[in-house]
Amino acid sequence: MKAVVLDADDQFRLADLEAPTPGAGEVAIGVQYAGIQWGDVLVRDGHFPTPRPFVPGFEAAGRVVAVGEGVDESRIGRQVIALTGAGAYAEVVTAPAALTFDTDGVDPRLAAGFGWVTPTAYDLVNTVTRVRPGESVLIHAAAGGVGSLAVQFARAAGAGRIAGVVGDADQADYAAKFGYDLLVSRAEFPDALAAESFDVILDPIGGPTRLASLQRVAPHGRLAIYGNIATFEPVELNANDLLMSGISVLTYNSNLLSQTHPDRLADSARQALRMMASGQVAPDITAEYEMADLGKAIDRLANGGTHGKSIVRIS
Known part of the structure; x- marks a missing residue:
């Protein structure tokens, strides 16, 4: 072969x-x-x-x-x-x-x-952060494979305002077709968001972006970490600060899930596949x-x- x-x-x-x-x-x-x-x-x-x-x-x-x-x-x-x-x-x-x-x-x-991107996006929205109707969501790498699906799953879950962060203007033009309410470039993040905070933030970037994202999570919000595109350097988080704001930091590793709980990944994949077959996401x-x-x-x-x-x- x-x-x-x-x-x-x-x-x-x-x-x-x-x-x-x-x-x-x-x-x-x-x-x-x-x-x-x-x-x-x-x-x-x-x-x-x-x-x-x-x-x-x-x-x-x-x-x-x-x-x-x-x-x-x-x-x-x-x-x-x-x-x-x-x-x-x-x-x-x-x-x-x-x-x-x-x-x-x-x-x-x-x-x-x-x-892997479709069940990953499904899980980030539905089983990791459990986006609720009306909640605001910020998605990094908004024009990527996971990001372009996560916005669709978040909208299907009833999310309110959905913002995305992209690499450049070309990626912003592309991501706009998926229904983001706001798109900003990585160079503009987080200043272009003024004082806005979000109930859910999806972060595959890491490094300084991760720390800046944490500052934009609303009280009782969730920061989901699922990659390190920019850097593998560790980021230190203060658990006491998280406790005082009620913020949760969650991680997702689909490769590990496939080895430890393949039944869970399979269930999410089937749910996502049904939504794809019905035209809700693509x-x-x-x-x-x-x-x-x-x-x-x-x-x-x-x-x-x-x-x-x-x-x-x-x-």
């Missing part, structure tokens, strides 16, 4: 490999499209040490071609999306059956945009790449040159 391999020199190369076979509790998927996500950047840059060479890729859309021990054979032939531990940038990938979801009736290309696919161009695609993502969701056409 054709696959993209990440070598020890951090370069992505096309290779011919033997197709994997599913183990117990797994399915094998003939991949049509694979989703690109921030985890690809982290793996390439060594933040998740992985023996090289290996086939990266964490999101696959295609058809089940084989099942492992303990998996219902009726799943063979089903159109699915899968959240994988690796290997999606290949013509065949194996994935946990528990994190593989039927998408009959959904275009495979659109299904590829679902990936990932926005803005770029499609060939397998040979994966390195360029991940460079663009790492350098802030993308918005919405990018995918790779496999077959």
